[in-house]
Amino acid sequence: MNPIVVQTAVALLLSVPTFMLAIGNTWTSYTLPILESEDSPIGYPITKSDSNLVSSVIMLGSLTSIVIVGYISDRIGRKKTEILSGLCFVLAWSTIATAKNVTQLVIGRFIIGLGTGLHFVTGVVYIGEISQASIRGALLTIMSFMYNLGTLASYTEGWFCSYEVINYLNLTTAVTFILLAMCLKETPVYLLRIGKEKEAIKSLKFYRGASKVTQEILDEIVYLKSQLINENINEIEMKIPQLQHEKEMLNEENNLKTGGIIKSNSAWTTLRTSTSARRALIVLLVQINLCVFMGMIAVQAFAGQFFQQAAPSFSPHLCSVILAIIVTITSGVAVFIVEIIPRRVLMISTCFLSGCCMACLASMQHFTWAPEWGIPLVMILYCVVFQLGSGSIPFIQIAECLPPQLNSFGTSVVMCSLFIANFILLFIFKPAVDTLGLSGVFLAFACVNFLTAFVCYLIMRETRRVPFETVQSTFERGYLYRRQKSY
Numbered sequence: 001m002n003p004i005v006v007q008t009a010v011a012l013l014l015s016v017p018t019f020m021l022a023i024g025n026t027w028t029s030y031t032l033p034i035l036e037s038e039d040s041p042i043g044y045p046i047t048k049s050d051s052n053l054v055s056s057v058i059m060l061g062s063l064t065s066i067v068i069v070g071y072i073s074d075r076i077g078r079k080k081t082e083i084l085s086g087l088c089f090v091l092a093w094s095t096i097a098t099a100k101n102v103t104q105l106v107i108g109r110f111i112i113g114l115g116t117g118l119h120f121v122t123g124v125v126y127i128g129e130i131s132q133a134s135i136r137g138a139l140l141t142i143m144s145f146m147y148n149l150g151t152l153a154s155y156t157e158g159w160f161c162s163y164e165v166i167n168y169l170n171l172t173t174a175v176t177f178i179l180l181a182m183c184l185k186e187t188p189v190y191l192l193r194i195g196k197e198k199e200a201i202k203s204l205k206f207y208r209g210a211s212k213v214t215q216e217i218l219d220e221i222v223y224l225k226s227q228l229i230n231e232n233i234n235e236i237e238m239k240i241p242q243l244q245h246e247k248e249m250l251n252e253e254n255n256l257k258t259g260g261i262i263k264s265n266s267a268w269t270t271l272r273t274s275t276s277a278r279r280a281l282i283v284l285l286v287q288i289n290l291c292v293f294m295g296m297i298a299v300q301a302f303a304g305q306f307f308q309q310a311a312p313s314f315s316p317h318l319c320s321v322i323l324a325i326i327v328t329i330t331s332g333v334a335v336f337i338v339e340i341i342p343r344r345v346l347m348i349s350t351c352f353l354s355g356c357c358m359a360c361l362a363s364m365q366h367f368t369w370a371p372e373w374g375i376p377l378v379m380i381l382y383c384v385v386f387q388l389g390s391g392s393i394p395f396i397q398i399a400e401c402l403p404p405q406l407n408s409f410g411t412s413v414v415m416c417s418l419f420i421a422n423f424i425l426l427f428i429f430k431p432a433v434d435t436l437g438l439s440g441v442f443l444a445f446a447c448v449n450f451l452t453a454f455v456c457y458l459i460m461r462e463t464r465r466v467p468f469e470t471v472q473s474t475f476e477r478g479y480l481y482r483r484q485k486s487y
Helices: 003-014 016-035 048-066 069-076 078-097 102-130 136-160 163-181 188-193 197-207 215-228 237-251 267-273 275-292 296-310 316-337 343-367 374-388 393-401 404-459 468-476
Strands: none
Touching (some): 003 016, 003 102, 003 136, 003 163, 003 197, 016 078, 016 102, 016 163, 048 102, 048 404, 069 078, 069 102, 069 404, 078 102, 078 163, 102 136, 102 393, 102 404, 136 316, 136 393, 188 197, 188 215, 188 404, 197 215, 267 275, 267 404, 275 404, 275 468, 296 316, 296 374, 343 374, 343 393, 343 404, 393 404, 393 468
């Protein structure tokens, strides 16, 4: 079978929890009015304070699990952690579907957060460890596409389905994901880390769509082992005959004897001893936190309001669906764009263009010089530009910049900072609007967009189809990016 087809199918499956996360995040936008009504499905209307708790507790659950998911993923494996994430979604939607009081709703939402934290880290690591370098960026961008598709599906559910049907549809999705995820194989990188070399070869064969073990697969196993034990690839070519012998034994269905667990450095040891790993992690943290403050959350918060002003005859549900369709299509286009345009070019240009959009929104809001449809149009343009670059590239680079020993821990740290930054932004957003006005906040976001473009120009690495060793060597020379003569 074609390896690209296999890896794409697996990436789509591993992005289903991202799809469910989007549904969980937007679920409150159309269910809270129902729960606050006299005909509340739990038997009584919930209060405004209850609504705030139901909405926000998902983030608390995410922060709780994201702190420990790196350890869990390294202990039980990527596959089992993803299944555990799916079990969280099953338990959560079962609790919500049968809830008869606010406490059960809060518990269900908290468990969704737990599953979110488990998946956000493990999903990136899983896809990064099974994918070929030539399509890794596209496969990781599928997660962003599935999140936006989940948002669209959620708004559509809210428009057409009853409260009970919505909950059971989400429960069915979670159960289906677990059943399909059980058919996957553990990643070859993790299997090599725990010394299961025979299983690692079988896993790599599966993810490369091969019917038998080939020399290319054995060479890739050698390369993966070299990364785990910090050896230079040129120094371990002598091991290929040994692996060829293992291949013959595997084809003859004999037992493969490995020399024990591969002794790879722990995450803390790697951070302490590897300058390039520390710098890579810091650069990723800077990039992803700047992207949070670029203003996408503001556009999402006010898009419905401005859409209704521009088109009063449209229902709020229809406005939300229209925006979700546009964003979903754009993120689908991004899956192909990221493997065509260099990462730095795409990131810097989209940051600059989104900054222009934010500056335009600020001037429109402050000076009221544009027609009513002008603000929604620029908001749509901003969403398109953001999704093409800034919304996906920082996540792609997590898998392309961090060494294997730091995959789980480093991804966990980056995602934890992402959630904290989102929390801070949500916390200060309303007071900032009250103090500066919406135009002032849009202007501040424009400044952050331009700052992000400048910072990325200085420190962001080019990773599209660049060997991992070359990427790491750029971090060895310092934080500032210096263009290589050739790759």
